[in-house]
Each structure stands twice: as structure tokens, then as C-alpha cells.
Amino acid sequence: MSKRQVIKEKPIIKGKQVTSRGEEDYIKAIYKLSDEAEGERVTNHQLAVYFAHTAQTVNEMVRKLEKKEMLVYQPYKGSVLTTLGMEEAVRLIRAHRIWETFLTDKLGYAWEEVHEEAEMLEHLTSTKLADKLYAFLGAPEVCPHGNYIPALSDLKRDDLDTCGRLKLSKAKKGKQYCLKSVVDDKALLVYLNSLNIYIDLCFKIIERDLVSDIVTLTYDGRNTPLSGAVAQKLFVCEVYDAEDNA
Amino acid sequence: MSKRQVIKEKPIIKGKQVTSRGEEDYIKAIYKLSDEAEGERVTNHQLAVYFAHTAQTVNEMVRKLEKKEMLVYQPYKGSVLTTLGMEEAVRLIRAHRIWETFLTDKLGYAWEEVHEEAEMLEHLTSTKLADKLYAFLGAPEVCPHGNYIPALSDLKRDDLDTCGRLKLSKAKKGKQYCLKSVVDDKALLVYLNSLNIYIDLCFKIIERDLVSDIVTLTYDGRNTPLSGAVAQKLFVCEVYDAEDNA
DNA sequence: TCAATTCTTAAGGTTAACCATAAAAAGTTG
């Protein structure tokens, strides 16, 4: 009999639930994959590999997102996000990086621990929450891995990750660099911890062996060799050190 | 060809995903309903009303939770949480209240805005995250609505909400009280805002009309009448004010 | 005590998000 207050649960985002978690993950993936190489379009095959989903599943998701006008799909060519899709992607990446920053800066998480948590939290983050968190963090420029935290209006992805930065694998012997960002890959981050390498570390390249594909850095008074695979995941900018110019 | 890193998405909680969002909501609901009146057991009907689900759905969920040993169900009698179920409930309530506190204390949300956000965030909150957040908040005793934030070991629910507190609807004329907690109901909270009533406000009851069921309080130098329905949702403790004793 | 009411549960449906199989369509290449 007790006519208790009726509670409608599961408003997963805010009110109308426009995009599900799965859809959001696809949008983000397309955004990220769309300029990892240089090709504009992201093929279904790329998505299938990325998510370890079947071709059928990818096709279904892509078609669904197309219907929602988040992307334009051309069979045998791939998908391009619409402006709507880009906005969604940027909203998610912004939330992701804000959470990562919160977890490390405020709660003391290590940089290799935050990605998974952020991967979940980003999907429950209203614009209001993201903005309040961002302000609370003091409007940080970058996440713990050095990637820019975009504003909602920053749809140009070129600016986001590698803006003006150089892959360490393309850096030159004899010059000095400062580490600006790293790929958010747990194994890599743990490895970098073990070498005492972190964002804003400055070092000099003392060797580049093209045959063995190894770059050797100097910092903290010792030499550290890095494989090409690792060097490809680190982004640096050149440092013009006065004392070194002499 | 690009053999990209395979990413398994959707680890909704942490690793093994023992309880889904729906299951967690049921566990919490049983916990909450189990002493709203005084009866131990929570009937399927109560749950059906609470969630606006059908009897069939409730039955399925309850049976599923029974299989997972989160509760013991007796047909026609209702469900009681097992210790496992209680632990789960407390974990969720703890996370809920910690998030609410974070949102108000750190991000400046109003107390009527935090429940919905917390309702989602609680389901993605590992023990580690909850503990770190809690420490970051300075180990607060209560949420913005005055309810205790339990430790994971606090399974006794009596202590949680009304421990030593009195429903304002049962308070006595002429005495002084301090508001200690309120039911987390948006409409109520907004109403209290309009009256300048907040946690830790002290006031005196100058009138209790049993016929009209209205309590009249004095604070801020004015009299405010509250209906019985509202007074039932406010919990107070008596204040022994020296200056008033004379 | 037995009829009315309420509660439970069996049977079967829907949708979302995944899967497999296999045919059809497009692209690639010798």
C-alpha cells in the first residue's frame, strides 16, 4: 500500500541519454584513429582491431552512429566524424583528461593508474561537472601524460596531442630536449617510472644508432638507452640551453 | 594490417564485474527500505513501487541476487541482505555520500544538485578511489544532507542516519533544537533553501498545533511554520542553551 | 472456512550490444 515516491533510475548521462557508453567509445576511437597515421577516414577494420570486435559488430555500430548523424560512413572507405561527432569526442577527451588530472594532482594516483578510472568516469561527466572540476583544478593545460585538455570548442585535433612537438624517435643527436608528453600506455608509464623519466624532464641525446634503432639520453648524470619503440611514444620539444651553447 | 594494441573496454567496476548497476541499485534499495518502517524484510512489492518495476522484474532480480548470496528471500515474506549484501550496500552508500560531499565542498554544487550525480558515480567507485577521495575531503563525518558517511565496516544501519536524532515532527514545544540531517529529496531541499534552513541551524519550537499538524520554529528573528510532512523529513538534536534556561 | 485479494512465477516478448556463419559486393593484382 505504501505509495512511496517513484524513482526512475539510470539516467546514464543527463536526462535523455543520447549516446550510450558503447557509442561514446566508438566516437572517441574514431577521433583518435583518424589521425594516428594521416588518412582522414577510419576503416571498420581499424575499429574492429581496436576494440577486438567483429566486423559485423563494427558495421552495426557505425551504421547506428551514422543514423544519429555522428559520422558519415562510406562503405569500403571508412568513417569521418561530423561536427556533432567531433563535439562529442572532444567532450569525452576533455572529461577524460580532467579526471586524470584530478586523480593524480588531488588524490595522489600514479600516472599509470588513472587511465582506466578516467575511461569510466568520462562517460558520466556532464559539461557542468567537467567545468567545475576543471576550475577546481586551476584550469590545467595538460593531463598527467602531457596531452592538452581541450576546451569544448577545440575541434581541431592537430592541436591536441602533438602540437609543435617532436617524436623523440626523430630527435637529433647532440641536441637537448624536454619531454612534453607520452602515450598513455600503462606498461610504458611503468617503464618510464623505473627510469625516472617524467614530464618536463630535460635531457640530451648523446647517441642515435640507426642500425640498432636505439637513442641514448643523458640526464641525472647517467646515460639511458631507449628503443625505437619507446622513443616513438615520447614527444619532446627542443631546449636551447645557454650553458650548453658555449 | 596495422596490428594495433587490442583494447578490452568496459571493466565497469574493477576487473571482474561482480555486480551490475541494476543489481547494486537493488541492494541499496533493500538496505534503505529495510528500516524505513521497522520491519526487517523488504517485500518485492516495496521494491516494485520503489523502482517502478513490474513484480516479475523484481522477482527476477531478487532471485538473481539470492543466487549471488547477497540476500535471503522468503516468498511472501521478503528479502534480508546477507552480510555480503550489507557490505555491498555500505560500500555504495559510502561512495555516494563521499561524492556528494566532494561535489558540494570542493566543486560548489548546491545540496539539492548532488544526489543524481552521486547516484551514477557511486557505481564506478572502487574502494581505493573512495578512500582517496575521503582522505582528500579530510575524513568528513557527514554528507551535505547530514547523513553519516559509513566506514566499510559499519554494517549497522541504525547508526547511519538517525543515530540519536529526533524527527522534528516529534520535537517538543518550547525547546531548542539544532538541525542535524534532512532527507535527500530535491523538492524538500529547494524548499529549505527558500526558508534559509540548513544543517546545523539552531531554532526554537514556539508552537505545535496537533490539529493542523504544523510546527512553528523561530530563528533569524522570525517565525516559520512547517507542515508535518516536512517536519518528518528533518532530524534534529536538542540544544541546551544556557541563555535560554534562565 | 472459504472467497477475495495479493503475491509469485511460468511463458514468452523486446531491445541493446555483442557474437558466428556465409553470401554478396568491391577492390586488388598478376
Next chain:
DNA sequence: CAACTTTTTATGGTTAACCTTAAGAATTGA
């Protein structure tokens, strides 16, 4: 351009979390 490969898509499954309908079981109370 024909053979081969890759991509798409039609069909049809599965599971989880909801639903409806309706039958059967327990409780209640006159």
C-alpha cells in the same frame, strides 16, 4: 580481366534487463 582478397551485410544467435499476460499459491478477513 579473371582470380584472389578484403569488406560488407543478411541471417540468425546469445545474454541482460526490462516488459505483459496469465496461471497458480499463499494470505487474509468476514
